[in-house]
Amino acid sequence: MVLKVDVPSDLVAGDVDEGYGAVADAFRRNFAQRGEIGAACAVYRDGRKVVDLWGGYRDGIARAPWRSDTMVNVFSTTKGVASLALALAHSRGLLDYDQPVAAYWPQFAQAGKADVTVRQLLSHQAGLCAIDQPLSLADLADLDVVAQALAAQRPAWAPGKRHGYHAISLGWYEGELLRRVDPKSRSLGRFFAEEIAGPLGLHFHIGLPDDTDPQRLARIHGFKPAEMLGHLNAMPWRFVAGFLNPRSITARSFANPKVLAEADNYNLAQVRRLELPAANGTGEARAVAQLYGAVASEESKLGLAMSTLAALTRPARPPSGGLRDMVLGVDSVFSLGYIKPFPRFRFGGSEERAFGTPGAGGSFGFADPQTGIGFAYTMNRMGFHLWDDPRELALRDALYRTVLGERSQRPS
Template identity: 70%
Template sequence: MVLKVDVAPDLVHGDVDEGYGAVADAFRRNFAERGEIGAACVVHRNGRKVVDLWGGYRDGVARKPWESDTVVTMFSTSKGVAAATMAVAHARGLLDHDRAVADYWPEFAQAGKEDVTVRQLLSHQAGLAVIDRPLSVTDLADRAVMADALAAQAPGWAPGTQHGYHGISLGWYEGELLRRIDPQQRTLGQFFAEEISGPLQLDFFFGLPVDLDPDRRAVIHGWKPAELVLHLRQMPPAFVLGFLNPRSLTGRAFKNPAVLGVIDNYNRADVLAPEIPAANGTGEVRAVSRLYGELATGGAALGLDPVTLGALTRPAAPPSGGTKDLVLRVETHYSLGYIKPFPQFRFGSSADRAFGTMGTGGSFGFADPDTGIGFAYAMNRSGFRLWDDPRELALRNALYVNVLGERPQLPD
């Protein structure tokens, strides 16, 4: 069972600007009422940090406090950071969303993928949620092995006709595509470090640096896969059944190599060392908020232009066969590496121009251009929701309803 820890009020820290006290109140209640162990929440508005909160324990077993500079693995919230990296490449003219991936990466054309566009790949429509070739953790750090496995993969459905969450594979496909279009042939993690996190001074990493102080890193307190059957009111039953079935599309999408299918394994050094841009991004929560804050206010510091920003903010273009996700087995909307608001997952203001990604266990980061908001929350106790974890939702509701006077962040 998931660890339960009492957190004293004096272990909750941070600052909020005047008028944002409701967010701080919700953050404190997460520890008192919602079982939070360790977490941080940061909000940027119109380019300025207005909420910066952290607290609890970065290690609930050893009772090591969560500090201001604690870094945490954010699972699929990492996808939003990787998508921002691809957006920078787009703004620099390195890729066209509507060209074939094979135009940039000829080997990708194998197995019926010759017409898959960059847009389809980034929007989970390419049918490449599963990698059939068995992979080891060691393989993940071998670029040649990974590139060959990715290129050889056959789509699981006709690209563009359906979509399904590329839960692990998306980041590897993004990484290899970026390496092909970057004049310096850098990995996604290297490109991000040199072109984004360095200039913006963001503590966020794809592939944990060997010299990072291990005492800065939060320990993930996750659930075992079998526990999902006890939480069918929180997790969609169809997704749970698929995840627990190793032969299903859902089960296969998250478990190659098998260690990636268990949350607590993301505490392992060998899982954090290679670049897994869709899943193992690790950093300060304020780094994700700052990045989304830049995206929400024009992206000047990132070198973005109106064309790229327009592509990120416009509504998702669904596949021809509808919006039922073949992997998550629920309705979803995706666009260019991000999830977009839809009736079952309302985030941001009423215009629905927001974009972001949520992570396993409850983390979430997004940009809302209509309010100038960059929001990020991450924690180390894993919850049982695909999105709208009660802790994160309480913070987002406090921000949007109590502070901004916008709509409740609840499903229609």
């Protein structure tokens, strides 16, 4: 059962610039009214930090306070961070989104994948969401073992015809593709650390270093998969039914290895230290917001070419068979490693140039070049929404509707 904790008001801290008080008010209400345990929210606008909030407990059981430098696993919010590593490679001419993946990784052409493009792979259209070869945590630490399993996988549908959320596998495919095109053959975690996090001074890791101070880490307070049955008003019933059926493509997309199917297991040191570029990035909310803010404000120090930014902000190219997600069981819209705005998930300004990724339990980070916004929300109490967690939505809506005078962020 999800932990419930009363958080004293004096454990909510941080700063906002003048005019952004509505975001701080919403953040405080999350603790008073929405069951928040520990969380952080940061916003950058035009490359400048305007919101930096944190509060509650980084460990609700031990009652250890969330500090300004607390880092937490952000689950699939990691996908957007990782995909910026691929975007940087694109900007440097190391890959082309419309070339076949096999042009860079010849072994990938096995099992009917010779014509799968980088765009299709990054947009969850390749049918490679579930990996048939059983993998252990030890296997995941060996990139060559993982690459062999990925290359041998047969697509679950004709690539480009359907799409389905590549919940864990997307990060592995991105990592191996990057390792193939990077002149130094670096893993995605190492590439991110050396080319993005280091130069920008970000406290965010894809693969947590063993020497990380444990006092900086928040504990995830998750739920057992069966508890989703009590929240069908928030979680799509098709997704829940699939997740609980071990033979379904949904369950197989989240549970190889099986330990990854339960959120609490992401507290384990042996999981934290792995590079799971789709699922286990650990860092500060301000790091995610700063990174997206650097993209949204077109800052030169990130090094993204204008052609790359244009590709990220364009509308998605949906699969020919429609928007129904074969894994999530609802309509979804993906492009180049990101979710794009659509009627059921309205984020960013009205021009819909925004792109980002939400994470299991409620976290979310995105860039919105229309308004120059980089936004991030992180938390340790898992919620039951695929996106638009009420806590995150309250913050984002306060920012856009009240502060910026833009459209409501609530679904149409």
